[in-house]
Amino acid sequence: MIDKLEMFIALAREEHFGRAAAAQGVTQPTLSAAIKQLEDQLGVMLVWRGSRYQGLTPEGQRALDWARRIVGDARSLRQEMRAAREGLSGDIRLAVIPTALTVVADLTEGFTDKHPNVRFSVQSKTSIEILEMLENLEIDAGLTYLDNEPLGRVTTVPIYAERYVLVARSGHPLLAGPVAWGDLGDVPLCLLTPDMQNRRIINQHMAEAGVAVEPQIESTSVVVLVSHVLRSNWATILPVRAAEIFLAGDDLGSVPLVKPDASHTVGLVAPHREPFTPVLTALLDRARTLSDIPAAIPTGR
Amino acid sequence: MIDKLEMFIALAREEHFGRAAAAQGVTQPTLSAAIKQLEDQLGVMLVWRGSRYQGLTPEGQRALDWARRIVGDARSLRQEMRAAREGLSGDIRLAVIPTALTVVADLTEGFTDKHPNVRFSVQSKTSIEILEMLENLEIDAGLTYLDNEPLGRVTTVPIYAERYVLVARSGHPLLAGPVAWGDLGDVPLCLLTPDMQNRRIINQHMAEAGVAVEPQIESTSVVVLVSHVLRSNWATILPVRAAEIFLAGDDLGSVPLVKPDASHTVGLVAPHREPFTPVLTALLDRARTLSDIPAAIPTGR
DNA sequence: GCCCCTAAATAGATGTTTCCTATCAAACCG
DNA sequence: CGGTTTGATAGGAAACATCTATTTAGGGGC
Numbered sequence: 001m002i003d004k005l006e007m008f009i010a011l012a013r014e015e016h017f018g019r020a021a022a023a024q025g026v027t028q029p030t031l032s033a034a035i036k037q038l039e040d041q042l043g044v045m046l047v048w049r050g051s052r053y054q055g056l057t058p059e060g061q062r063a064l065d066w067a068r069r070i071v072g073d074a075r076s077l078r079q080e081m082r083a084a085r086e087g088l089s090g091d092i093r094l095a096v097i098p099t100a101l102t103v104v105a106d107l108t109e110g111f112t113d114k115h116p117n118v119r120f121s122v123q124s125k126t127s128i129e130i131l132e133m134l135e136n137l138e139i140d141a142g143l144t145y146l147d148n149e150p151l152g153r154v155t156t157v158p159i160y161a162e163r164y165v166l167v168a169r170s171g172h173p174l175l176a177g178p179v180a181w182g183d184l185g186d187v188p189l190c191l192l193t194p195d196m197q198n199r200r201i202i203n204q205h206m207a208e209a210g211v212a213v214e215p216q217i218e219s220t221s222v223v224v225l226v227s228h229v230l231r232s233n234w235a236t237i238l239p240v241r242a243a244e245i246f247l248a249g250d251d252l253g254s255v256p257l258v259k260p261d262a263s264h265t266v267g268l269v270a271p272h273r274e275p276f277t278p279v280l281t282a283l284l285d286r287a288r289t290l291s292d293i294p295a296a297i298p299t300g301r
Numbered sequence: 302m303i304d305k306l307e308m309f310i311a312l313a314r315e316e317h318f319g320r321a322a323a324a325q326g327v328t329q330p331t332l333s334a335a336i337k338q339l340e341d342q343l344g345v346m347l348v349w350r351g352s353r354y355q356g357l358t359p360e361g362q363r364a365l366d367w368a369r370r371i372v373g374d375a376r377s378l379r380q381e382m383r384a385a386r387e388g389l390s391g392d393i394r395l396a397v398i399p400t401a402l403t404v405v406a407d408l409t410e411g412f413t414d415k416h417p418n419v420r421f422s423v424q425s426k427t428s429i430e431i432l433e434m435l436e437n438l439e440i441d442a443g444l445t446y447l448d449n450e451p452l453g454r455v456t457t458v459p460i461y462a463e464r465y466v467l468v469a470r471s472g473h474p475l476l477a478g479p480v481a482w483g484d485l486g487d488v489p490l491c492l493l494t495p496d497m498q499n500r501r502i503i504n505q506h507m508a509e510a511g512v513a514v515e516p517q518i519e520s521t522s523v524v525v526l527v528s529h530v531l532r533s534n535w536a537t538i539l540p541v542r543a544a545e546i547f548l549a550g551d552d553l554g555s556v557p558l559v560k561p562d563a564s565h566t567v568g569l570v571a572p573h574r575e576p577f578t579p580v581l582t583a584l585l586d587r588a589r590t591l592s593d594i595p596a597a598i599p600t601g602r
Numbered sequence: 603g604c605c606c607c608t609a610a611a612t613a614g615a616t617g618t619t620t621c622c623t624a625t626c627a628a629a630c631c632g
Numbered sequence: 633c634g635g636t637t638t639g640a641t642a643g644g645a646a647a648c649a650t651c652t653a654t655t656t657a658g659g660g661g662c
Contacts (some may be wrong), residue, residue, distance in 0.1 A: 028609085
């Protein structure tokens with residue numbers, strides 16, 4: 001039964017019998033049969049049938065919610081029993097927005113010493129993808145914005161308030177002192193792509209300051225942005241925590257972006273499933289110890 | 302997997318392999334094997350083993366919590382799909398304290414007209430048993446006190462405030478006017494047994510009024526109490542809602558018990574499992590429409 | 603309009619799992 | 633110390649799951 005629910009979840013996620021089967025490590029006929037059996041046992045159609053996958057029926061949608069719960073709880077049971085057997089162990093699968101990637105090290109610091117059998121798997125995703133993956137049980141927790149766009153039913157632990165700096169090559173004229181959002185009108189910028197919430201936040205602040213956003217370079221990767229900034233007179237806008245790591249040398253400089261002093265909370269999100277498994281509890285605890293780290297605003301150099 | 306969790310729950314409830322097997326409709330070796338497989342899959346011992354059942358290990362206890370959730374959610378899934386298929390249908394299993402038995406009719410009234418395929422199964426239990434059965438998934442909802450003793454993690458819908466009357470044969474001298482708890486010192490009483498919360502409430506009020514509680518007849522059944530009262534000069538103390546049904550004829554009379562005007566809330570309790578199944582939602586809604594019924598206090602006749 | 607390609611369903615074979623009956627071993631009780 | 637209760641074990645039949653191979657059904661391209 002639980003196996004079949006897993007397959008059903010995979011099907012809803014992949015929207016394709018063959019891919020869902022592959023994801024579950026079974027063949028396509030096996031998955032087809034499992035879905036059919038599930039439908040027989042529940043006495044309702046779950047999937048619109050044609051010669052190809054055509055989405056879930058309304059009942060299928062409701063069943064999917066229950067399936068996620070049941071499968072999630074079953075995994076929690078197994079995980080907790082393993083923790084009881086051999087201490088904290090296993091994988092923690094994290095998905096993180098690009099601008100918070102450096103914060104993962106704060107989370108894992110000390111954690112891996114205390115729990116050597118816990119492994120982390122970290123992937124960079126958009127905030128929307130993070131919430132989807134959380135729903136689909138593809139990750140155990142995410143690191144993303146908490147206060148900007150709706151989250152759904154999750155547990156959150158705020159970790160820090162994101163503040164923004166303009167980053168440019170050393171000697172860039174704007175690095176002389178604080179820059180207002182409104183001053184960015186004709187600065188050539190490299191920014192994240194608009195599917196990133198960080199970019200939408202920047203768009204919003206610039207729109208409020210009355211300037212147009214027309215970046216010359218867009219990327220899903222902060223590294224791409226920074227390497228462009230290093231080569232030319234482009235500038236980029238980054239959260240302090242994301243910029244710090246690139247500011248160690250003398251090549252780059254940063255100044256705070258003011259008017260307004262924008263701030264958005266970033267933190268850990270986890271499925272709201274009481275009680276939490278021991279590993280997740282430990283991770284949330286670790287996040288809580290971090291949650292007082294002040295987001296220092298460095299000045300330009 | 303879910304079947305095995307069901308067997309595990311049954312074992313924890315029955316505390317006996319043979320009985321648990323019978324309760325699940327399987328043979329004892331099957332249940333033994335299921336528990337062993339569960340232990341193998343989870344990699345921990347769940348049950349203390351000797352030549353007989355010796356309780357759950359700590360891991361078993363934690364696993365039991367998860368098992369209840371998973372099995373409960375799986376049942377909810379099945380129930381909701383059946384509701385989607387053929388409208389509201391199925392059994393609602395209720396357990397009710399003896400003094401609230403008459404209120405069940407208020408709950409079912411109108412409900413069975415609207416949902417002809419819903420069947421009710423009602424059993425009379427103590428408030429403690431009701432909570433246990435709720436935990437063990439043996440009932441879908443209970444009707445019991447909400448405000449007196451701790452309930453645990455459940456959803457509650459208050460329905461009415463219980464108020465108490467003294468019930469005696471017509472012509473009994475005490476029926477002349479309101480009776481204070483303190484006046485009951487040497488009245489011969491028939492009361493519920495002390496495992497009933499109603500009796501503990503009565504004990505408490507009488508103790509506070511400084512009189513001893515020494516009933517001559519104790520029973521778990523209100524009918525037994527009333528039939529004794531009908532035959533002799535005994536009196537009994539009942540909530541208004543429980544007494545009403547016996548007061549239609551001229552044989553019995555009742556007077557309010559005052560000083561203090563004791564009042565305890567009675568209502569529906571259901572497992573807290575979001576989202577609720579359609580049947581349970583309907584039942585809770587029905588209870589909410591009842592929750593304004595004033596508990597009228599009749600005077601003696 | 604026809605053909606081809608992709609996607610899902612079906613058929614049949616094979617291996618695994620489940621669950622029964624029968625029996626055994628250990629502990630408890632008188 | 634024998635009888636009884638309780639759970640574990642063994643062995644076999646039935647049910648189930650999963651695979652490979654094949655068929656059926658749409659959809660798109662030409």
